[in-house]
Each structure stands twice: as structure tokens, then as C-alpha cells.
Amino acid sequence: MPRPIREMVTFTLDGREVTAPESTMLVDAALEYGDVEIPVFCYEPKIGPPVGACRMCLVEIEGVPKLQAGCSVPVKDGMIVHTNTPRVKEAQEGVVEFLLINHPLDCPVCDKGGECPLQDKSFGWGSGISRTVEPKRHFEKPLALSPLIAIDRERCIMCYRCVRFSQEVSEDHQLVLQERGADTFVTTFDGHPYVAPFSGNIIELCPVGALTSRPYRFRARPWDIEQAGSICMLCPAQCNVSFTVRDERVLRVLQRDHEGVDNGWLCDKGRFAYQAIHVDERVTEPLIRDGGTLRAVPWELALETAAAALRRAGGRVAALAGGETTNEEGFLLQSLVRDALGSPDVDSRRGGTLPLELHRALVAPALQASVPDLQYAHAVLVLDTEPVDDIPILDLRIRRGVRHQGVRLFVATSRPSSLDDRARGIVRYAPGAGEAFLAALDAALTGEGDVDALAGAAGADADAVRRLADGLRDAGEEVVVLWGERLTAGPRGADAARALLNVAARLGLAGRDGAGLLEVPSAANGRGLREVGVLPNAGPGLCEPSAEGRDADGIAAAAAAGEIAALYLLHTDPLLDQPSRRAWGAALEKASTVIAHAAFLTEGIAEHATVVFPAESHAEKEGTVVHPDGRVQRLRRAIGRQGDVRGEWQVLAELAARLGADPRVLTASMVSQRLFDAVPFYAGLTLDEIGGRGVRWPEREQAGALPTAALGPFALEAPPAAATANGRLRLGAFRSIWAAPEVAASPALSFLRPLQRAELSPADAERLGLRHGERVVVASNGHSVSALVHLRQAAPEGSVFLESGIAEHSAANLDGPLVEVRRA
Amino acid sequence: MPWNPEADVVEVVRGPRKAGGAGGLYRAFGETLRGLKTTFNQLARVGVTTVQYPEEKIPVFPRFRGRHRLHRFEDTGLEKCVGCSLCAAACPADCIRVVAAENTPENRVSAGERYAAVYEINLSRCIFCGYCEIACPFDAITMGHDFELSDYNRSDLIFTKEMLLAEPAERTPLRTEDE
Numbered sequence A: 001m002p003r004p005i006r007e008m009v010t011f012t013l014d015g016r017e018v019t020a021p022e023s024t025m026l027v028d029a030a031l032e033y034g035d036v037e038i039p040v041f042c043y044e045p046k047i048g049p050p051v052g053a054c055r056m057c058l059v060e061i062e063g064v065p066k067l068q069a070g071c072s073v074p075v076k077d078g079m080i081v082h083t084n085t086p087r088v089k090e091a092q093e094g095v096v097e098f099l100l101i102n103h104p105l106d107c108p109v110c111d112k113g114g115e116c117p118l119q120d121k122s123f124g125w126g127s128g129i130s131r132t133v134e135p136k137r138h139f140e141k142p143l144a145l146s147p148l149i150a151i152d153r154e155r156c157i158m159c160y161r162c163v164r165f166s167q168e169v170s171e172d173h174q175l176v177l178q179e180r181g182a183d184t185f186v187t188t189f190d191g192h193p194y195v196a197p198f199s200g201n202i203i204e205l206c207p208v209g210a211l212t213s214r215p216y217r218f219r220a221r222p223w224d225i226e227q228a229g230s231i232c233m234l235c236p237a238q239c240n241v242s243f244t245v246r247d248e249r250v251l252r253v254l255q256r257d258h259e260g261v262d263n264g265w266l267c268d269k270g271r272f273a274y275q276a277i278h279v280d281e282r283v284t285e286p287l288i289r290d291g292g293t294l295r296a297v298p299w300e301l302a303l304e305t306a307a308a309a310l311r312r313a314g315g316r317v318a319a320l321a322g323g324e325t326t327n328e329e330g331f332l333l334q335s336l337v338r339d340a341l342g343s344p345d346v347d348s349r350r351g352g353t354l355p356l357e358l359h360r361a362l363v364a365p366a367l368q369a370s371v372p373d374l375q376y377a378h379a380v381l382v383l384d385t386e387p388v389d390d391i392p393i394l395d396l397r398i399r400r401g402v403r404h405q406g407v408r409l410f411v412a413t414s415r416p417s418s419l420d421d422r423a424r425g426i427v428r429y430a431p432g433a434g435e436a437f438l439a440a441l442d443a444a445l446t447g448e449g450d451v452d453a454l455a456g457a458a459g460a461d462a463d464a465v466r467r468l469a470d471g472l473r474d475a476g477e478e479v480v481v482l483w484g485e486r487l488t489a490g491p492r493g494a495d496a497a498r499a500l501l502n503v504a505a506r507l508g509l510a511g512r513d514g515a516g517l518l519e520v521p522s523a524a525n526g527r528g529l530r531e532v533g534v535l536p537n538a539g540p541g542l543c544e545p546s547a548e549g550r551d552a553d554g555i556a557a558a559a560a561a562g563e564i565a566a567l568y569l570l571h572t573d574p575l576l577d578q579p580s581r582r583a584w585g586a587a588l589e590k591a592s593t594v595i596a597h598a599a600f601l602t603e604g605i606a607e608h609a610t611v612v613f614p615a616e617s618h619a620e621k622e623g624t625v626v627h628p629d630g631r632v633q634r635l636r637r638a639i640g641r642q643g644d645v646r647g648e649w650q651v652l653a654e655l656a657a658r659l660g661a662d663p664r665v666l667t668a669s670m671v672s673q674r675l676f677d678a679v680p681f682y683a684g685l686t687l688d689e690i691g692g693r694g695v696r697w698p699e700r701e702q703a704g705a706l707p708t709a710a711l712g713p714f715a716l717e718a719p720p721a722a723a724t725a726n727g728r729l730r731l732g733a734f735r736s737i738w739a740a741p742e743v744a745a746s747p748a749l750s751f752l753r754p755l756q757r758a759e760l761s762p763a764d765a766e767r768l769g770l771r772h773g774e775r776v777v778v779a780s781n782g783h784s785v786s787a788l789v790h791l792r793q794a795a796p797e798g799s800v801f802l803e804s805g806i807a808e809h810s811a812a813n814l815d816g817p818l819v820e821v822r823r824a
Numbered sequence B: 001m002p003w004n005p006e007a008d009v010v011e012v013v014r015g016p017r018k019a020g021g022a023g024g025l026y027r028a029f030g031e032t033l034r035g036l037k038t039t040f041n042q043l044a045r046v047g048v049t050t051v052q053y054p055e056e057k058i059p060v061f062p063r064f065r066g067r068h069r070l071h072r073f074e075d076t077g078l079e080k081c082v083g084c085s086l087c088a089a090a091c092p093a094d095c096i097r098v099v100a101a102e103n104t105p106e107n108r109v110s111a112g113e114r115y116a117a118v119y120e121i122n123l124s125r126c127i128f129c130g131y132c133e134i135a136c137p138f139d140a141i142t143m144g145h146d147f148e149l150s151d152y153n154r155s156d157l158i159f160t161k162e163m164l165l166a167e168p169a170e171r172t173p174l175r176t177e178d179e
């Protein structure tokens, strides 16, 4: 449903005329357009429509005999509203008194004290005296609602924001209110801990100290701390966050509401993984390998060792950049490798690159959908990605669109998605058969081609594909396709990308407002890194590079063959991040020098790195990143760098200088400026313009500077058929939201660290005689991993899904497409 | 109009315009004698005694605002302070630092859910206004009577929780009713 167009209406507020858009709720209109604060507790437009539970917002409206709840009355033309008459005052005092009847008022020991809406409202609108002498209601306290959240039921004022969040926003349906009247309390239905990917948001929603963060418990008061705005760099969603800093330590992460990015929500990884900044395992000084072990050394020695090794390698150097790399670091890295070392081998993608033409086509401004488009489109197609794992916050955005804007949701993935139950149509295809599926969808949309054969090749149900095509066509013009980068990984990635562009062309997405493609990169700043030239076949601004290099797979093969002497790993451990663990194991073994920037000594780094530079955490970094929808956002330093950590742009610039190509940059903002000058479609950007909210470059005038590329439709050869299972199972890999070194290192989150599980359909399990929770061995070509069986009703028959991105028993140990599953 | 520094330069006089002479003599002896007049006057007065500080101290009033003290409950021995930081919020000199922590059944320090793991007052910044005492919801901190707060090192003037909880080594005498 497209965004509603709202007319302005004029109403009278406390004797003044105020103009506001029609059907804005009175409290919002009064605050935003009339500068009058009407106190609220339960009203929170981010959650959804008002419920009128607390009655704090009572106002007098002329012509209506009773006082009205301002949070649930939309403004109308000519309405006359009073917010400060004696009647309203008396009602407000009454409501405050009522809310405090059972409230313990233990502010001195309450974590919310000092930033508590109940304190503020009692102070501002209450009578100031208590008449209550009766005993108050008591609950056991404090209790753990989950390992992350503490609940104090005595303080709860029954606004049920938390319950509404769980029921209507994250739709995990875990929190409920039990009992009635004064005995009501918030709990999970059966009393199990409230563990969900977005559970932490209820801490910020709760207007009193009933729900508090356990990791932040008693750490600081609002006057002890400073808030520092930045960007979360733990996944491509790049949510806007605000770090709570006390004594140069990050103590908490809060949302920094941005309608165009996160809508004011955060996932628990972003909210709690800050703990990894301050753990002992973190690398905070440069290390070099000395007789087999890594040893801390002074910076000078580490830099000289690295520079000497790179010099010795004489051009036989390759570099990989991982997700936390900023645009600036990526830019300096590619210039270090290309200009100072004369090697063309740099990459930031997983599983191969695409032709330059396609890179350009996929970021073409005409085809870009923005994040809010997901909420207001007619239809959304989720293609080969699981938003909850890959870009969590968009999962909430899609749910919001479906619930409140009537978006028609379609899901086409191989692994069952958590969005399935909100979808109008679901297509399951074999893992890795995205190309064939898209060809089938294309055929169904155009009516040309053999849908049955193509759907068969994809391992999908032809009727489901036809229904999907009809659904997309009937929904309306504005269609957003949210697609995962893994669709275009592998040797046939280019064909899959072309097939995707074909579907976009059939749906007429190019140039249409509110429609388009939205990519979910597999690394946090994946899009930015490509745009600044960390690709083997593209320089800064997706220009032609002077020489084309090898992509990640090519680098692994060349290194294993001894053609590459030095590997430069910027924030990436290929053993965790790349699809094939064995290829990279051999490559790292063979390379004589491995220089890494890392925050944690993950397996590949601990065993193979010869020089390790400490990596900055996202709270210590300065620079810019690019959101998947093209929004250039700015990272700002919240805390001083811990230990001996140095700015990584400085390290890269210093190395380049030692290798004879001094980039002559003295400050981080000089690097940003250099970058904006080098990328034509960022031209004229400044850090000030980006500011705290970011700028979408596809909307800027300079976007035209992106070299144009054909957007299809393309004539494509028939895609290869997915492997037939025949006794064995097709292997699909996924990376869960919790598969990150930061999660494992954060004490509060480590209970969520994923263990390998094999997701199977009940039919396959029955055929193999396996039960839920049983230990199995998944094997292919003589390699095997151990996993626990996890039955999923919606899993397609003939496939098994394993977790990648984890240290032990990762799916990256196996070669697809077929694997054998047997009892351990 | 741009400011012209020449226009009204204040003349700074750093010494007598003319050295020596009668004026010089007066400054050397006359002024000195004038100052000594006060001293001699005191010598001449009878019945007034000099208090022999530090051997002898003038008793302070009960509401004298000296160095702070933290208190414990007499019956349980638990600290009264719950580490709420309200004193720190009230302090106009910003010289109180509180870092709270949670009480556990094995380690119960205060009566509430939380206690002050770190409680420090930087007495070199304190202006002895007593706001902290007024802010405290548990009467955990009060202004004591000690006023002997000099030291060789500024950092020694940061009083920790242990120092503030301890009985002062020497009690400052208190003025009695009729004094």
C-alpha cells in the first residue's frame, strides 16, 4: 500500500490555532506542531496503533462530554482542545496517583532512575503527595525474564508496551499478561525465558524500571554517562545506535531512531555485543609470529615486519576485506595493493565476483529500493535470504508492512524462513538453485518458456512458481525484491544476477518510485566496499581497474599453488567467512606471510597470521559506510581506542608510505575527502552533509556519474538442474544471526553461540530413522561434520541445512551439493 | 568601528615612580611600624589567649560542615549507602564518583539491591556545601566535623569508601550547649 497522502487540518489547542496533518494523533500533533506536551505512557507509535491503556493523556475536547485519551483521538478540522483546564489537571493527578498506588517507588535502587518517564510524569503532572498508607502489592523481585533482561513486576504500570512488542512487532508471541486486575503481571506464557532475536527492545520501551538490562544493571546513572551516536557494524542493516559511555567504556547500546534505516529497533546482537569491546581476549596490541606463537611487539617492529614482508613478496600479494571495513579503509587497502604493491588481487565478496557490468547494473539508482519502500510497497519478495539472520532489522520492517500497510509478502528461499507464516505465497527450491528458480519465475511472468521444466530444474513446485508470478503481478506496481548476495555467489553467480535483472525488468521495477531491488550483502559494509573498489575487477567508483585481478576463490587457489606469497586480511578470517574452508586452509598454510587486522584470534588468524594488527571496534572507528540501500552513513568515535590500538586507516597509510606510495593523509577526514573525490557518484559529499542521518547517494544528483550498464532483459541459456537427492541430501548453508566472534566473546550473549545443527524435514528424518535432537554425522567426499538433528516442519524434502560461520563443524568443511546424513 | 587598543590603554604602575628620597624612607620604616602597631596592641591586651593549635583545637558547632562520613546500620552492620548516585547528581563541584554493583546472597554489602562498589569524594574540589547530605535518600552520607584536610599530594585528598566509613582517628571537639 503506497504511503498515504495527508492533508493539513487546523484545530485549536489551548486557545491557539495549530495546523497538523489530518489523522495525526492528538498527542503527536500537539507536541510536534503545537509545542504542547501531553503526558503519555502506553502510547508508542513505533509499536502500532494506540491502545488507550493508561489514561495518562486525558484532554478536554469541546463538544465531547467526557475527557478523551489524546493518544487515540486523531485531529480533525475545527476541533477545540484544552490540555490545562482544572478538570484535565485533576484527571492527570488522579491517573498518576492511581499508577503509583502499587508502585514501590524504590527509585534509588532502580536502574531507570534519572531517565524514567514515570518519575518525569509524576514530577510534572502528579500532585506531589501520596495519600496511600495501605500496603502495596508484592511480587518476588528481581527476577530474570531472560539471561539479558531483569523484570521487577512491582514497578510495572501495565502499559503493555512490552507485550504488544512481542505480539505485534517482533511477532514472537512469547510475552503475555497473566492474571487479572491488580494481580496482572508480564511473563512468558509457560514461564520459560524470553529469548528472541529482538528481545532487548522491550528494555527501552518500558516506561518504568520494570524491565531493565542485566548487562547494564547498576552500571551507571544518566548523569554519569555520555551518549555517542554512531552506526552498528555487526550486520548489513547498519542500524543507527547511540553508545552509552562511562569512563571510556561502552556500557550500553541504545537505538537512535531513523525511519530510513531501523525504525528505532535494534537486534540483541547489536544491543549487547558491545561487551566484546572490553574483554580480555580482544587483541589490543600488535603481534608477530615468533617461533610458532604470536607475541606482542611494539608498533614500529610490527609495521616494519609487515612492510618488509610485503616488499619481499614483490607484487605476489593479495588482499581480502571483511564486513567491518569502512569505505576509507577499503579505499586505502585497494590503493595499497594496487598502487604500492602493484598487484590487482583484492576482493571483498564471498564466493567469486561478478562481471563489472553486473556490479554496475545491480547498484543502478533506477533499480534501488529504499528501506521504507519495504513497508509501503504493494508486494515484497524475499529472495534467497533469511532477514532475521542476514539483516535482522528488516524482518521487523517487513512484518510492519504486512501487519499495518497490507503489503503482500512472498518468500522464495531454499531454507524455511521465519517470515513464512506472514507470506501469501512461498516457493521452496533446492539450495543453490536460485538461478533456475528465477528463470522459472521469469517464464511464468512472461508466459514464454517452459515453467514446468525450469521449476523442475530448480527443485521447486511449478504451480507455486505460477502462483507467485500471478501474486506479484496482481499485487500492484510497486514491488520490492529483497535478495541475498548468496544468490549470486559461486561460478554461475553472473547468470543468477542476470536472471534477477530479467525478473526486475518483467516487473518493470526500473525507475519506478517505491519499487526496486534491495540487496542483502553478506558483509556489513559489503556494498560500500564494492563501490570504493575492493573488487578484483573494479576500481573506486566501479571504474575499470588498470588490471583485472583474481577474486576470493581465485586468490585461495593461487595461494595454495604458491603463486601468492603474502595475504592481507582486513577484518576477515577466511576460515569463518569464505564458503570453502579447505581451500582457504591450504592457502593460508602455503602463504609465507599473512598480515591480518583482527580483534579476535579466530582459528585462521591464530594459526596462520604472521603479523596481526589490532582492529578497532565499531565504537572506536571513524569513517563512512554504505547501507544496502545506498545510504552513506558515518561512524564516529564513541570511546578512546583501547589498549595499544591505532586507527586502522593510519596503519594502512603508514604501510603504504613505507612501501613508497605515501597517500599523504593526516586525519581520518582527509581520507574521507580523498575517497569522495575518487568516487564520481560520491562527488561533493562532505562528512557534515552525511551527519548523523546519512545521505542516500542514489538520490543525489551525482548518482548519474555511475557508469551506466544494461539492465536487461538478457537472453539466458537454460540453467543447470539442481542435483537430485537420490538417497543423499542436498546441502544448504546458512549463517545465523549469532554466528559472529563478537557474540562468542560477549559474556552476556555467549549462551546464544550457535552449535551446529542439521535442519531436516520430518519426512527425511523418518526415512533416515533420525529423531529431533539426535547427534548425526553429515559427510561428503570423505569430510564430515557432527551436528544435532533439528526437525523443521517447513523444511523441503531432500535438503539438509547446516550452519556456516562457526568455528567448529562449520558447513564450510563440506563440499556440496550432496551430502550423506547418518547417525553418529 | 574596529577596536583601537591605543585609545584607552591602562597604565600599569609596577613600582614607585621615583626611587629613594623621603618617600622611600617612609615606605621602608613608616609602613613597617604601622603594621607592627597591630602586633604591639595585641601584646598589650591582657586576658586574651592564643589558642595553641594544633595542640589545642577550637570546638566546632554540631552543624559544622566538615569532612563527610558514610554510615552503617548499627544493628546489621550493613552499609546504608545503596550507590544510587543521587549525591553525585546533586554535587555542584562534581567531586563524587559512585560505581554501583549488585548485592548477592554471598556478598551482601548494603540493605538494598545495589551497593556502592566505588565511592570516592575528591575533597580538594569539595566546597562543603552539604548538598550531598541533603540529596541522600538513606542518610548514608553526612557532613562530619573534621576540618584538618591538608596533605602533600592532591591525590591523597580523594577519600575512598573505606576511609569515609572508618571512624576518624582523632575526634574533632564539639561545642557544648553553653559554649
Ligand code: SF4
Pocket (backbone or CB within 6 Å): A103, A104, A105, A106, A107, A108, A110, A111, A112, A113, A114, A116, A117, A118, A119, A155, A207, A208, A209, A210
Ligand atoms: S521505575 Fe521509575 S519511578 Fe519506578 S522505581 Fe524505577 S525510577 Fe523510580
Ligand code: SF4
Pocket (backbone or CB within 6 Å): A155, A156, A157, A158, A159, A160, A161, A162, A163, A186, A205, A206, A207, A208, A210, A211
Ligand atoms: S513491564 Fe514495562 S512495558 Fe511491560 S507492561 Fe509493565 S510497564 Fe509496560
Ligand code: SF4
Pocket (backbone or CB within 6 Å): B087, B090, B091, B092, B093, B094, B095, B096, B121, B125, B126, B127, B128, B129, B130, B131, B132, B133
Ligand atoms: S559537600 Fe557539596 S561539594 Fe562537597 S561533595 Fe557534597 S555536594 Fe559535593
Ligand code: SF4
Pocket (backbone or CB within 6 Å): A108, B080, B081, B082, B083, B084, B085, B086, B087, B088, B098, B116, B135, B136, B137, B138, B139, B140, B141
Ligand atoms: S551516599 Fe546516599 S545519595 Fe550517595 S550513593 Fe549512597 S545512598 Fe545514594
Ligand code: FES
Pocket (backbone or CB within 6 Å): A039, A040, A041, A042, A043, A051, A052, A053, A054, A055, A056, A057, A058, A069, A070, A071, A072
Ligand atoms: S498514552 Fe493515552 S491512554 Fe496511555
